Amino acid sequence: MKDILILGIETSCDETAASVVKNGRHILSNVINSQVQIHAQFGGVVPEVASRQHIENIALVVDQAFADAGLEYQDIDAVAVTNEPGLVGALLVGLSFAKGLAWSLQRPLLAVNHLHGHIYANMLEHEDIKFPAVCLVVSGGHTSLLLMQDINHYQVLGATRDDAAGEAFDKVARFLGLGYPGGPAIQKAAQEGQAGKMKLPRVFLDRQDYEFSFSGLKTATMNMKKKLEKAGELQVCDLAAEFQQALIEVLVEKSLQAASRYGVESILMAGGVAANQELRSLMEQRTESRKIKVFCPSLSLCTDNAAMIAGMGYQQFIRNCYASLRLNAYPSLSSL
Amino acid sequence: MLILAVDSSTPVAGAALVEDHRVLIESFINYKKTHSETLLPTIDRIMKECDCSPADLDALALTVGPGSFTGLRIGMATVKGIAMAAHKPIVALSTLDTLAANAAGSDDLVGALLDARKNELYYGFYSMREQGPEALQEAMVGTPQAVVSQARELMAQGQRVILLGDGYYRYGAYFQQELQEQLKVMPGHLMLPRAAAAGILAVDKAGQGEFEDLYRLGPVYIRLSEAEYRLKKGEI
The missing domain is CATH 3.30.420.40 (ATPase, nucleotide binding domain)
Incomplete structure (x- = not known):
């Protein structure tokens, strides 16, 4: 069977990220441009500042994801992008770029819920989840x-x-x-x-x-x-x-x-707080004596990244769940 | 030279295809749907209508501001995505220059005004030349009062001032009252930025090789974000 290569793009908060994932499992590249230093001076993420960073960084980050994977733009099968939930202005940068890229390459667009992506991060590293x-x-x-x-x-x-x-x-x-x-x-x-x-x-x-x-x-x-x-x-x-x-x-x-x-028999953890060491070890400790296995992504895949978006996008690609070019961005959860 | 021009700096979502100095097709949507929903379907439609694919383009043209922060980014992200994948260069146009081009051929002073909210406008004053609008000063943000005093300063003897843009709609009564018979207003179809005008302006720029670096290009906001402004003032 032919390999399926999905480009993922993620700009829902203060990370501009792009990644290419093969067959929903193998991360070929995972580029993250974090704005954390910039927002630290404000004491938290400032939506307008985040959006301004995204628009300047997006092309470079996506280009790097192709370069790291050793791929040409034409090599990918689809473009997956986070369109909810998150900061709308920030989401719109990644979404608009993804649309332009997908349309230009004549590839399908895949809409990914950011939280589905976080959950999917487990699938990128663990094959034995029951x-x-x-x-x-x-x-x-x-x-x-x-x-x-x-x-x-x-x-x-x-x-x-x-x-x-x-x-x-x-x-x-x-x-x-x-x-x-x-x-x-x-x-x-x-x-x-x-x-x-x-x-x-x-x-x-x-x-x-x-x-x-x-x-x-x-x-x-x-x-x-x-x-x-x-x-x-x-x-x-x-x-x-x-x-x-x-x-x-x-x-x-x-x-x-x-x-x-x-x-x-399985407990999965997902999202940035799942990177907390105490949470991880307490969960391990408390499940030890029971027949429950705990899964969490490695630290770098707990925080925002685009590999999880590309991975979740693959699930939609194989089901032919393509998004329309009218796809919009939404701040809050429509379904979870 | 075939150019796809895009403008989403104001409530208008505009896209046009121009070939040299001829407009092949133009879409102008000034309706309540959001740019994120309309822009790419519009581009798709006009390109198909003219049997064009991204590979046929020589360049993309984009209005880069001033204007709505989010609107500018939607247009720019879309254009960056198309241009990168198709390996095409980008020509950047000022939204105010593009707007001023609607008054081509006029001997009067031309003021392009965009609503900047907070009781202010983004504005620029122009004199019209054969090759296009010539900016008489840097693009600014300021009150309607500042616009009027700028206009009075720049108007030559016997000249009138043409005001255009959605900024005029907002403060029209004030401008009429202040400028009276010195004021000229454009008809409705020339009051807002046109992607076709951006495309025509871009043909000359592209001819002179004035392209942008895709990896560095950012919108011209003029204003800092509220948080940056407060940080600068020492409030954060």
Whole structure:
């Protein structure tokens, strides 16, 4: 059978990324231009600044993806692009470029949901995932728990009612003066501190459903900081460690509850927060004694990249699910 | 020389094919659909109508601003994608120059105005020459009051001023009141940027080899983003 080569393009937030993936599995190139340094001076991602970076970088990044893969433009079979969810202005740069490229090459356009891409990142590295599986999607914009029948079919068991996990990391990191981006900053501080020296709430852990809420935890952390400060007892690293622990315990326990209720043997993790070391090791630890295998992408495929978009695009290509040239970009989730 | 010209800097989505100084086809959509939905289908349609494929083009022409930030990026990303895949050069045109070209042949002062929101306009003043509009100053952003005082400064004895662009629609009553019989307004079909005009202007530029570097080209925003502006002022 002929190899299928898909170009993936991803510009939903602050990374301009392009990648060529063969047969939905083999990454031939994976180029990521991160704007994190630029946004750090603003204390978070500024949508207009991100869009301005994307339009200047996009051609170079895509060209590099072809060069790294040793391919000519004509060699690809289709162009896959993230069109939701994300920052609309940022998405539109990747989407418009992808349309122009696909049309010019007379290749099909494939629309990929950014979160489907994150989930698919697992398929790029693991061949032994047993379905059905439970999947924990945790990123800067989303936190949800899915029951997956296979890579293309799933139902949402629950999601966050307010802040996403990554958002809580960012806000708390800023409040604690640990900098941006918040995930790595809190993880680093937590390594210097110890959880359990004070007690923060494990929100919704007493409930029997799969809903999350992190806004309350964020507020509790802020109040705790003020209280400790007043008493002259504030150890930022300890507080960061307790915050991280409180957040990931909820993620892990809810995932386990879902796994046992639905009798699945695999738990998948996806999204930027899945790069958190404590989350990964706690999930491993808690599943060890049960017959459940945990899968997560390697660190570089947890954060935003285009290989996952090309991979998910392949799934659509083989089903002839092509997008129209009228395809638009959407900020929020239409389906997940 | 066959050029595909694209303009999405204002609410108009425009595309045209020009061959030397002849317009083969033009599409001008000033309707509520978004550029991201209309632009590429429009390009596809006009190219097919003229039995053209990207390989037949000598260059692509694009209005690069000022204008709507998102609109400019949709046009530019689309054109970059087409140009890169087809290995074709890009000619960049100022949106204000393109707009001013609608007043070709006039002896009056020409002011091209684009709505910049926040009670301001992007504007440029021109005198019309045989070879096209000649900018009398850098493109600017400013209030309607600033536009009027610029116009008064630049108008020669006996000259009137032609104002065009969606910026005029917004502040028309004010301009009429201030400039009265010194003001001339263009008919509706010449009030907004035309991709065909961009294409015609681009033919000369392409002839002189004035192409852009695909990998460095960015829109001409004139304004900083709000966050950059605040950072500069020390508010962040």
